[in-house]
Amino acid sequence: MKKAKRYLLPLIFILSGAFLCAQTVNIKIIETSDVHGALVPYDLTNDLQTNSSLAQVHSYIVSQRIQQDQEVILLDNGDLIQGDPISYFYSFEDSSDTHVFADALNFMGYDAATIGNHDIETGHNVYDKFRREINFPWLAANAINVENDEPYFQPYTIIERKGVLIAVLGLITPSIPNWLPEKLWSGIEFEDMIETAEKWVAFIQEKEKPDLIIGLFHSGVDFTYNEESEDTYKNENASQLIAEQVPGFDVIFVGHDHSGWNFKIENEAGDSVLILGPLSRARTVAVADIQLEFDSISGRWKQKNISGEIVETKNYKPDDHFMSKFLLNLNIVKNYTETPLGQIMASVSSKESLFGPSEFVDLIHTAQLEITEADISFASPLSFNTTIDSGWIRVKDLFKLYHYENYLYTMSLTGEEVDNYLEYSFGSWFNEMKDSSDHLLIYKTNEDGSIKYSQRTGSPELEEIYYNYSSAAGINYTVDVSKPAGDRVNIVELSDGTPFDFDKTFKVAINSYRGSGGGGHLTRGAGISQDDLSERIVASTNRDIRYNLMQWIKEKKNIRPHLLGNWKIIPEEWWQKGKEKDYMLLFGNTSEPKQNNTEEPKR
Numbered sequence: 001m002k003k004a005k006r007y008l009l010p011l012i013f014i015l016s017g018a019f020l021c022a023q024t025v026n027i028k029i030i031e032t033s034d035v036h037g038a039l040v041p042y043d044l045t046n047d048l049q050t051n052s053s054l055a056q057v058h059s060y061i062v063s064q065r066i067q068q069d070q071e072v073i074l075l076d077n078g079d080l081i082q083g084d085p086i087s088y089f090y091s092f093e094d095s096s097d098t099h100v101f102a103d104a105l106n107f108m109g110y111d112a113a114t115i116g117n118h119d120i121e122t123g124h125n126v127y128d129k130f131r132r133e134i135n136f137p138w139l140a141a142n143a144i145n146v147e148n149d150e151p152y153f154q155p156y157t158i159i160e161r162k163g164v165l166i167a168v169l170g171l172i173t174p175s176i177p178n179w180l181p182e183k184l185w186s187g188i189e190f191e192d193m194i195e196t197a198e199k200w201v202a203f204i205q206e207k208e209k210p211d212l213i214i215g216l217f218h219s220g221v222d223f224t225y226n227e228e229s230e231d232t233y234k235n236e237n238a239s240q241l242i243a244e245q246v247p248g249f250d251v252i253f254v255g256h257d258h259s260g261w262n263f264k265i266e267n268e269a270g271d272s273v274l275i276l277g278p279l280s281r282a283r284t285v286a287v288a289d290i291q292l293e294f295d296s297i298s299g300r301w302k303q304k305n306i307s308g309e310i311v312e313t314k315n316y317k318p319d320d321h322f323m324s325k326f327l328l329n330l331n332i333v334k335n336y337t338e339t340p341l342g343q344i345m346a347s348v349s350s351k352e353s354l355f356g357p358s359e360f361v362d363l364i365h366t367a368q369l370e371i372t373e374a375d376i377s378f379a380s381p382l383s384f385n386t387t388i389d390s391g392w393i394r395v396k397d398l399f400k401l402y403h404y405e406n407y408l409y410t411m412s413l414t415g416e417e418v419d420n421y422l423e424y425s426f427g428s429w430f431n432e433m434k435d436s437s438d439h440l441l442i443y444k445t446n447e448d449g450s451i452k453y454s455q456r457t458g459s460p461e462l463e464e465i466y467y468n469y470s471s472a473a474g475i476n477y478t479v480d481v482s483k484p485a486g487d488r489v490n491i492v493e494l495s496d497g498t499p500f501d502f503d504k505t506f507k508v509a510i511n512s513y514r515g516s517g518g519g520g521h522l523t524r525g526a527g528i529s530q531d532d533l534s535e536r537i538v539a540s541t542n543r544d545i546r547y548n549l550m551q552w553i554k555e556k557k558n559i560r561p562h563l564l565g566n567w568k569i570i571p572e573e574w575w576q577k578g579k580e581k582d583y584m585l586l587f588g589n590t591s592e593p594k595q596n597n598t599e600e601p602k603r
Helices: 002-022 054-065 085-093 100-108 124-133 193-207 239-245 320-337 359-372 395-401 415-429 518-525 530-536 545-556 572-587
Strands: 024-032 071-076 112-114 143-145 156-161 164-172 188-190 212-218 251-254 261-266 272-277 284-295 300-312 340-344 376-379 391-394 407-414 471-473 475-480 489-494 505-511 537-544 567-570
Touching: 024 054, 024 164, 024 212, 024 251, 054 071, 054 100, 054 320, 071 156, 071 164, 085 100, 085 320, 085 395, 100 124, 100 320, 112 164, 112 212, 164 193, 193 212, 193 239, 212 239, 212 284, 239 251, 239 261, 239 272, 251 284, 261 300, 272 284, 272 300, 320 395, 340 395, 340 545, 359 376, 359 395, 359 407, 359 471, 359 505, 359 545, 391 395, 395 545, 407 415, 407 530, 407 545, 415 471, 415 475, 415 489, 415 505, 415 518, 471 475, 518 530, 530 537, 537 545, 567 572
Parallel strands: 024 071, 071 112, 164 212, 212 251, 251 272, 376 505, 475 567
Antiparallel strands: 024 284, 143 188, 156 164, 261 272, 284 300, 340 391, 376 471, 407 505, 407 537, 475 489
16 A cells, blocks of 8 residues: 555656646736726716727626636726716715726726826825725826825735636826825825836846736827926836836836727837737727746646737627616716806807817816916816707706816916916917918828827827817917917016016916926926925915816806907918818818817826
């Protein structure tokens, strides 16, 4: 008997080794990102059915989980709880119960997520509570708690599937202090993504010895965006730079830029790294298919194949269980959005705002000046193509008028800084026209000088995103498009007839995104250092501008949109001709826009 055991044990080890050698595991990692409140396929702002939402994502997830030959991992990459009436309502109007998106992601069985800059925009009360409510780790290794120098959020997580160890490292774009008021991210410092990735990859490899390392970065691919470069410290979009410069990653999932990515690059060690990212509002999900085989000699899992796919969710019907679970939430918020605030006596369209003075933006200017009692107002169109019809103005209309949850600042600026701010704005907005046949707007161009069209939408691409088209009220001025950028603005006087003094300090109404440096109008334009911006803030609203606009309309009861008439573009004939030409290019003969910036823009 002892002799039989002697031969049996080696045989068992040989057979188990042979089994392990042939063992293969298929792992499918699915990423959502920049969902921006798209819980169900319904546009509460415009009362329209849509064909993308987490309800469709869940249908796709269910279809993948029932397949026996693969292990599914579900990740989210941030900017989830901002951008839609339903996310706004459960973040700010009814926050007593579990956040509806915490319920949704728990229901869907997410394994991990990274927080995004727009999630931070909701403020500590919202995102700290949300983190406690979700059943999975919320990651951001480079968001550092200043009290203990440790990550404020969990830096990484380890997910195990059939013996395979998958490390997921989360990072967030470090540019948040350039966009958001400090009170929203107080106690947190955002470190450089590349340095943080180097530190944590080494730590994870030594401590966890994972079979795969996955990057989950709320940051885009184009590291040259916003005049940055590969050498820019704390680059806003450093995902590809990390893939190239920090060996160890097998897949890097990106977000923030809403662009949709599926390509491979070779890193410094000569290894291939797959970069994936979906479009916004759950229109697509990014999928990595990874096949691993166990090597009995080394005792490690080795990659056999890795590939990426972008899946369109419109091809999947909304999941019935998901819809039934969240139907009550939809109806509650629908009733909220239908709440009348007052009456608007004429329709206003955001389209006119792209080409010059408009009743749409002047409505915002008027409200900002009255709310803050400032001397001057700066404002931009935050919607590319939307209309608020005459009649009752309701809560949903305010999401058309003001898309983001910015606060309203009053800042102190000199007359010279106001002038430089406007020169910067109009320099990136309007073309230097040679005659009346020229384009009014500045477009991206190809090497041959022709207008560049988006490969995804077939639409002409503006050089600058429309929400950076900032104009002023409270002063009378002209913009001469026949002159070069930097020499176009002529401020005549304050709108009350008072002479405009370039040396005088004025109170200026401005949103918190712009006031924190967003778009560069105050930093690159007016020449104020990033560190000095907070010193210029005289006052701030306690809640977002949209909320304050609602209260302003309630108080007014009747709103009569009109052009303030405080600025114009000259030569007027050139402006009119250029406007007509570009209107046709962007909008054609219909009300439907053709331009790719109509998609949910990143900010």
